[in-house]
Structure formats: structure tokens, C-alpha cells
Amino acid sequence: MVTPRVGVLALQGDVREHVRALTLAGAEAVLVRRPEEVEAVDALVLPGGESTTIDRLSRVFGLREPVRRRIAEGMPVYGSCAGMILLADRVLDGHRDQQTLGGLDITVRRNAFGRQVDSFECDLSVSGLPDDHGQPYRAVFIRAPWVEQVGAGVEVLATVEHGGTSHVVAVRQGSLLATSFHPEMTEDHRVHAFFVDLVRAQSGSRSDDNGEGHR
Numbered sequence: 001m002v003t004p005r006v007g008v009l010a011l012q013g014d015v016r017e018h019v020r021a022l023t024l025a026g027a028e029a030v031l032v033r034r035p036e037e038v039e040a041v042d043a044l045v046l047p048g049g050e051s052t053t054i055d056r057l058s059r060v061f062g063l064r065e066p067v068r069r070r071i072a073e074g075m076p077v078y079g080s081c082a083g084m085i086l087l088a089d090r091v092l093d094g095h096r097d098q099q100t101l102g103g104l105d106i107t108v109r110r111n112a113f114g115r116q117v118d119s120f121e122c123d124l125s126v127s128g129l130p131d132d133h134g135q136p137y138r139a140v141f142i143r144a145p146w147v148e149q150v151g152a153g154v155e156v157l158a159t160v161e162h163g164g165t166s167h168v169v170a171v172r173q174g175s176l177l178a179t180s181f182h183p184e185m186t187e188d189h190r191v192h193a194f195f196v197d198l199v200r201a202q203s204g205s206r207s208d209d210n211g212e213g214h215r
């Protein structure tokens with residue numbers, strides 16, 4: 001598979017920014033709004049936005065179960081900010097009725113950085129990025145969650161210092177990737193390139209398994 005087809009869940013949030021970043025990272029980016037569109041992608045991005053709204057709309061439009069099934073089957077998914085919350089198995093400070101899609105064995109705290117620093121930028125070291133010649137990653141945080149607890153199979157890719165403590169802000173568990181920050185809002189596309197590489201690797205091994213052709 002040379003060009004993976006990566007869907008962006010297009011219910012609410014910064015969908016266009018992800019489409020652009022994915023395209024620049026070498027994927028074919030398509031919008032996903034209907035259940036049948038979930039079946040037609042190799043991977044999915046859950047954008048930044050408002051996790052309570054995306055959760056509600058995903059149920060209204062019948063997307064929740066198809067997405068959960070594909071996650072369980074191993075489809076690669078990347079969630080940024082609200083997308084990280086949606087991908088988490090457990091959420092703290094969520095809305096009363098809030099559900100997540102789940103799949104990633106982490107506990108996130110929603111709006112964790114507090115009012116004074118609703119939004120900020122900082123330089124991070126993110127493990128495993130392609131073409132990483134040691135340059136820091138300029139990360140944009142907007143009313144971001146952090147990860148309070150990670151399961152045994154979860155790799156921590158980046159942390160940030162806040163209030164004298166180090167907090168986890170990027171994780172990977174197999175083909176699931178999540179960041180508290182918004183790489184789609186900057187011109188540094190290394191996180192999207194990392195995800196697209198992961199999708200290619202996963203699809204390559206799947207093609208070997210079942211004899212599917214390459215696209």
C-alpha cells in the first residue's frame with residue numbers, strides 16, 4: 001500500500017487541519033460521517049474539538065458501534081486532544097453522560113491544565129518521530145487533557161512539566177496513537193507522518209496475512 005486511505009471523523013472539530021496534515025504526510029485523507037464510510041478507510045483520525053459533542057454526534061449518527069468494532073479489529077487510530085479523550089478507556093472530569101469510544105488503555109483527565117493555562121505552547125521531545133534530527137516538537141495545547149494513568153501495554157512518547165510535576169501528553173498502544181496537543185495546527189507534520197508510517201506498516205502485515213493486494 002503506497003497511499004493509505006485515512007479517514008477523519010468529521011462530526012465537529014478541526015477536521016480540515018487534519019485533512020491537510022495527513023495529505024502533506026502522504027495519505028489520502030477522506031471525511032467520515034456515515035457508518036459505511038467507517039468501513040472504507042484503512043485508519044481513522046479523531047480530531048481536536050469538543051469530546052462531549054463528538055461523543056453525542058457519533059451516537060446520533062450511528063458511528064459509535066462501527067468505529068468501536070473497527071478499533072477492536074485493530075484499525076489504526078490517532079486522536080488529538082478531544083480525540084485522545086474519545087480514544088481513552090477511562091475519563092476523569094468528563095460530562096455526566098459522556099462516553100468514550102475507548103480502545104486505548106489510559107485514564108485521561110479532561111481540561112487538566114486548568115483555567116490559567118487553558119492554552120499554551122511549548123517545546124517537547126516526542127519519542128519515535130520520523131526524520132527527527134533531535135529538533136524539539138513545538139506543541140500547541142488548547143484546553144487539553146493529560147494522561148493520569150497508563151496500562152501495561154502503553155508506551156509514553158512525551159511528557160510536559162506543569163506545576164512541578166511531569167504529565168504524560170503523548171502515548172501509543174500498538175496501532176493506537178494519541179496526543180494531548182494539536183500537531184494539525186502547526187507546520188510540523190512529523191506526528192502525522194509517524195501515524196501514516198504506522199498505518200502502512202499495519203496494512204503491509206495485514207496484506208501478507210490475507211493476500212490482499214496493495215493499493
Ligand code: GLN
Nearest residue numbers: 048049050051081082143
Ligand atoms: N476540552 C476539550 C474536550 O474536553 C478538548 C479541547 C481540544 O480538543 N482542543 O473535549
